[in-house]
Amino acid sequence: MTSLANADPAHRRYVIRTMAFMAGYVAVNTAAILGAFDEMIGQRAGVFLGLAIAAPIAGQMWATLSLMNESDEFLRAITAKRFIVASGLSMALFSGWGFMESYGDAPHAPGWIIYPLFWGLFGLVTPFIRTSR
């Protein structure tokens, strides 16, 4: 496996940006799990908490697009393909689950699950998508 020191500059920047954005994402989630924001439940401040968790996710998307922009044509194409497949599967699964909730008595899945679901699926499809065609 390529270490950060041996990685090309584009991948090094991507890893650093990812770690920075994910540190914020994990910090807000950890604080929420530990009950740090329980007093905000039902309050207007909860809206800002939603924005606080949305910002690192948007930042991560920017980091991924920047990596694609700075990569060669093969890596750009293969990353786009993996991204599209993972997005499509995430939307299909989450939309399907929403209907199962509404009509099939399935347990409620909170909306924030879509993000870890997307990256989980991205990791899952990556070994199978190895051509740009």
Place this chain on the structure above:
Amino acid sequence: MKNRMKDLRSARGWTQDQLGRAIGVSRQAVNALETEKHDPSLDLAYRISAVFEEPVEAIFTNPHT
């Protein structure tokens, strides 16, 4: 797309990484080209042609003829 890239590279004693640096792409991209997992853009095909000093048609088989 079928091509002679691996033969041409081996004949010159270059690694995939060295060829990648010469044509401005990653080692993974060179590997994908050699194993027909990526069809190069016209720009990249011309860069490969320039590095090997061979016409594009002598490196890549035209799939439409």
